[in-house]
Amino acid sequence: MTSTLIDKIDRKKAVVGVVGLGYVGLPLLLCFVEKGFHVLGIDIDEKKTEALAKGQSYIKHIPVTRVAKAASSGLLQTTTDFSRAKDCDAILIAVPTPLNKNREPDMSFIVLTCEAIAPYVRADQLIVLESTTYPGTTVEVMVPILEKNGLKVDKDFFVAFSPEREDPSRTDYTTETIPKVVGSTSPAGLAAAEKVYQQIVVRTVPVSSTQAAEATKLVENTFRAVNIALMNELKMTFMKMGIDIWEVIEAAKTKPFGYMPFYPGPGLGGHCIPIDPFYLTWKAREYGVSTRFIELAGEVNASMPDFVVQRVMEVLNECGKPLKGAKVLLLGLAYKANVDDDRESPSYHLMEKLEAKGAVVSYNDPYIPTIRPSREFAKYAGRKSVPITAGYDVILISTAHDEYKGMDFSSFKAQVIDTRHAAQGSSGTVHQA
Ligand SMILES: NC(=O)c1ccc[n+]([C@@H]2O[C@H](COP(=O)([O-])OP(=O)(O)OC[C@H]3O[C@@H](n4cnc5c(N)ncnc54)[C@H](O)[C@@H]3O)[C@@H](O)[C@H]2O)c1
Structure with a gap:
């Protein structure tokens, strides 16, 4: 046949x-x-x-x-x-x-x-x-x-x-x-x-x-979600100890076996990693199984935007400024570098949480000149990317687009807060988040 x-x-x-x-x-x-x-x-x-x-x-x-x-x-x-x-x-x-x-x-x-x-x-x-x-x-x-x-x-x-x-x-x-x-x-x-x-x-x-083919994909994406959550947890832990997680990952990845690098960030985004593991969680329930690792990873990853907002408040506080009324420029709306895909992007959560605390938030993203309508963040549809200029209290890097790498922020006088390790090499103080 x-x-x-x-x-x-x-x-x-x-x-x-x-x-x-x-x-x-x-x-x-x-x-x-x-x-x-x-x-x-x-x-x-x-x-x-x-x-x-x-x-x-x-x-x-x-x-x-x-x-x-x-x-x-x-x-x-x-x-x-x-x-x-x-x-x-x-x-x-x-x-x-x-x-x-x-x-x-x-x-x-x-x-x-x-x-x-x-x-x-x-x-x-x-x-x-x-x-x-x-x-x-x-x-x-x-x-x-x-x-x-x-x-x-x-x-x-x-x-x-x-x-x-x-x-x-x-x-x-x-x-x-x-x-x-x-x-x-x-x-x-x-x-x-x-x-x-x-x-x-x-x-x-x-x-x-x-079924084995369907499960293969879920294993791959669950593996990513869990390891990203682990790096997010370790980032928060090491920050308290004054240790730079990015330096540690660079060193750890020189081990030729038994380790592969994953990186922390402002939260999960995209059409896959934040979603796919929960397909498995849902199906596992039919068999009376609870997927605790997946749930825990989801919890850690979903809490990252709150952690970043807390960092923004701390950095502003050190300069004697409140978040309320602060002008924040968010660099990057896409969920990952060099794409125009903003589905499930943590940048929207950052925008919403910062605005809820009274910050005035603008964004720049060369890949997303205008925000398209979406179900979850309908209120942002039509908002436009602005140029990166002086006049902001905070520049918050949420996507590592190539355009932002090594950019010189020193003349902008803003506090630069980097969730992606994208601003290394740029002059001026860069705060991690
Ligand atoms: N985007 C990725 O990186 C990626 C990677 C691996 C797997 N996936 C998976 O692949 C699938 C598709 O994802 P995507 O990112 O391409 O989505 P997408 O939203 O970019 O594209 C889906 C397309 O399907 C069309 N569509 C919707 N309903 C339809 C229907 N009833 N009949 C015909 N067309 C219809 C939409 O108009 C759209 O063009 C998802 O299951 C996703 O999880 C995506």
């Missing part, structure tokens, strides 16, 4: 569909086009499908030249019409998986996508979920919806789960050079999914089930 699909892939005749054209879906789509496949990009957001058709990039670190080349290749089509799913031999789904307001998995994007595709599922098709999710999602959520039109998984069509490991803006590893973990519900499904990904990545890593 899958031999038809595998044969089509070998002859580069397979059409690859990518559903969800965001930070994950767009690079994936470009990789398949660049390898000579016909690709159909599907999204509910017409602005994205139209921009791609015109060769425009809407993600800052994805070069417009790359998108323009794909658009003019004759291999790329984009649409908001899900009936076109029937034209695809393989469909890769990369839609959001946030937490709802009760901090439980929000499966609505996956459910809506599967419901939209279900009427068009056809024999010999492969459907792969890439969105980060709890173990069991592919089999318990995706398959029952896809089988609604009567076709059966592993008899008529195939499913797989392959976690996305994209790290936006990273240059040492790209989509192509990061090995791709793949799990399916049958050997035939696994063979088909591996064949698809082998077209664009150096190596596929087969695992025995979709």
Whole structure:
């Protein structure tokens, strides 16, 4: 059965569909086009499908030249019409998986996508979920919806789960050079999914089930969340002792084995690390297990913005100034360096907490000239990045954009407070937070 699909892939005749054209879906789509496949990009957001058709990039670190080349290749089509799913031999789904307001998995994007595709599922098709999710999602959520039109998984069509490991803006590893973990519900499904990904990545890593593939991603991100929390705790401890955590990490990472560096910061951000571990926590409850490490890491990481605000108050206090009425310039809104992604960014928590105490907060971020509307921080939509000038009481570095590294703040007369170790080398006093 899958031999038809595998044969089509070998002859580069397979059409690859990518559903969800965001930070994950767009690079994936470009990789398949660049390898000579016909690709159909599907999204509910017409602005994205139209921009791609015109060769425009809407993600800052994805070069417009790359998108323009794909658009003019004759291999790329984009649409908001899900009936076109029937034209695809393989469909890769990369839609959001946030937490709802009760901090439980929000499966609505996956459910809506599967419901939209279900009427068009056809024999010999492969459907792969890439969105980060709890173990069991592919089999318990995706398959029952896809089988609604009567076709059966592993008899008529195939499913797989392959976690996305994209790290936006990273240059040492790209989509192509990061090995791709793949799990399916049958050997035939696994063979088909591996064949698809082998077209664009150096190596596929087969695992025995979709659940193992789903769990792999959660292990990776939980590992990060827990280790970042540990560094945050150690930072606060060492600060009391007059020890610089950054110097210690630099020294510790010279050990060639048994250690890998993680770094403290103003709190967690992004679409992955603050969220994914709680998918596991939620699922573990079904088995009567409580994930105490994950909860503790979440607590420590979520407390970091309060710690930073406390540091701002201490630094101002040393200069005889209250936080109330102080002018604070926040450097960096993005959750990490050199990207335009501000989802879950701790900078918003800092902004809100500082303003609640009466500070007058402005921000600078070369990647985010205007704040886009968001569910959690709707009140900040439309606020604009300001230039870095004199006249502030505090300059608070919350994102280590390259633009801020080694910047000379001495002429600004502000207290510089650095949560990212970005201002080392700059003249003048820099306070850690
Ligand atoms: N951003 C990352 O660095 C990263 C890394 C690894 C894994 N992930 C995971 O990948 C998944 C996607 O994340 P992202 O960062 O690309 O999200 P994103 O918000 O950048 O993109 C998601 C896209 O899906 C579209 N969409 C929403 N509902 C849809 C629907 N019903 N049908 C079709 N399209 C729909 C949106 O319009 C958007 O274009 C998530 O599960 C995330 O956890 C993200």
